[in-house]
Amino acid sequence: MDSQHWRAVITAAQAGDRRALDELVEGWLPLVYNIVGRALNGHADVDDVVQETMLRAVGNLGSLRDPDSFRSWLVAIAMRQIRDRARRRTPDRLEEAAASDFAELTVLRLQLEGQRREVAEAVRWLDEEDRHLLSLWWLEVAGELTRRELAAAVGITRQHAAVRVQRMKERLETARGIVRALDGACPGLGEVTGRWNGRPDSVWRKRLARHLRGCGYCGGTRESVVPAERLLVGIALVPLPVGFTLSLALGGKTAAAATSAGWSAKLLGALTKPAVAMTAGATIVAGGAYVVTQPPDAPPPRAAVTPTATARSAPPRTSAPPRTSAPPAPALKSSPTATKKTDPYGAVVDAVDRAPDPDTRPAALPHRPESGITSTGGPKAVMQHRGDHVTLTGRGYVLVRWQISPGSRPGALVMPSWTGLKGRLFHVASGGSRRMDDPLPGAPNGYATGMGGPSIGYAVLPPGTQQMWQNEYFYLDGSVTLTQNERGCDYGLIVFPTDRDAVVEDIGQGPPQGAIRYGLVRDTGTDGAPVPQYVTRATPADPATVPQRSRV
Secondary structure, three states: OOHHHHHHHHHHHHOOOHHHHHHHHHHHHHHHHHHHHHHHOOOOOHHHHHHHHHHHHHHOHHHOOOHHHHHHHHHHHHHHHHHHHHHHOOHHHHOOOOOOOHHHHHHHHOOOOHHHHHHHHHHHHOOHHHHHHHHHHHHHHOOOOOHHHHHHHHOOOHHHHHHHHHHHHHHHHHHHHHHHHHHOOOOOHHHHOOOOOOOOOHHHHHHHHHHHHHOHHHHOOOOOOOOHHHHHHOOOOOOOOOOOOOOOOHHHOOHHHHHHHOOOHHHHHHHOOOOOOHHHOOOOOOOOOOOOOOOOOOOOOOOOOOOOOOOOOOOOOOOOOOOOOOOOOOOOOOOOOOOOOOOOOOOOEOOOOOOOOOOOOOOOOOOOOOOEEEEOOOOOEEEOOOOOEEEEEEEEEEEEEEEEOOOOOOEEOOOOEEEEEEEEEEEEEEEEEEEOOOEOOOOHHHOOEOOEEOOOEEEEOOOOOOOOEEEEEEEEEEEEEEEOOOOOOOEEEEEEEEOHHHHHHHHOOOHHHOOOOOOEEOOOOOOOOOEOOOEOOOOOOOHHHOOOOOOO
16 A cells, blocks of 8 residues: 555545545545455445445545544444444345345456365355454455454454454355365265255354264365465455446435535536446456546447467476576667657667676666556556556556466466557666566575476566566556456566655665665666557557557
């Protein structure tokens, strides 16, 4: 979380800045939706509870004394609304069918497989109180909440929270065992479930747990079971449902009252359109609060097109990749038709570069104007699946952090692409204390790198592609959309708006601090600074088809 940015936004919203209030609601709605959705498992009341939470937060924003505590304050409001909803339910509503199943949304919308799918489905078997706690712990292990914030939201001490979380984890593991058993072929399980109606509940969880404890077939683990917290880290925020709206009519709040509370005309217009989602069109991609803004009469997005592979498959190497890649290729200049001669921007395109000496300190990073970057992915957008994307707008620095998983699926990388560029985009620095082809600390014979190793396979870059570092930094003056084009080797990206000071601090972490190498400055401070590969001003239906050496 960029605490400095959100502190400024919250302070401005409290002072009556309606644009800041817009940003505040847009930025934190997805977190609230996921907490409530997971706690209620997608029940029909989710929308009502989310709306009431956001309305109460906006209405009481002036009472918040410390902007740094906004997140825990907002989460506490959400949990109070969840508990109030439980107290208000009548016996008739206890039998009311859910409009949707949040566990199923998690599986389908995030395309989960294997044990991550198992964890999501196991949520159905938890009691309501455990689901409430899991909705917070889920975000804690993903780095969205702290244990202090979790405890405050539940209204207990951190010590008591630790006990509650441990007990909930034990019941979650039992539920995972039930999911595995039901997916199996145990000959005795059919007799146990003969009268089961197919709806998970605590009674049947106990019955099936007894069967698992006494059954050699179901109790035998046929694969290594990964701890739930490690799996949850890779399960990001679930998209807002299509057509999700915030209605100001709920909770007795009228448009006039909302206006007096500080709601802007833009936000009021968006929230009061019954068929339009947040800010005229909202959705969230895996790993972040990704909000797409489009007018209500905009045509639906075109179906995804089968991509044209930009990388050739290559067999895994049997020895360690070299520390340095191929010698530098000459920079490719734009054609006269692509760029005016009077505007040199885009004349330089990054190419394969040689790894610098590990002990070479980076050059000074030039100063560029910074007014800040707004990310539709919020302070941290995690993009783990093909098609995940985030739109960045403003003037300032952006960090794109690489996570490559050849152990999950090795092979050729289809690189991410920058599309719909308006303005200018530069590749200013590389950091993270290592290039992805550097040997990992402690690896036998240095064979394992961030690109893989002989035992798990390698990630293979397209020919001529610049070797990425753990952290790649870019400077944007305008707007652009970054899309994850995964196909072949499994990889993920985490996108953070940042600032120059953070870039300088990162690239200055060299071997004396235990890192593998110092970072690298690419920025010349002029329009001749490198332009990223795979960038275009066009908006192709399939971002994976963007050429490697672009002309902007």
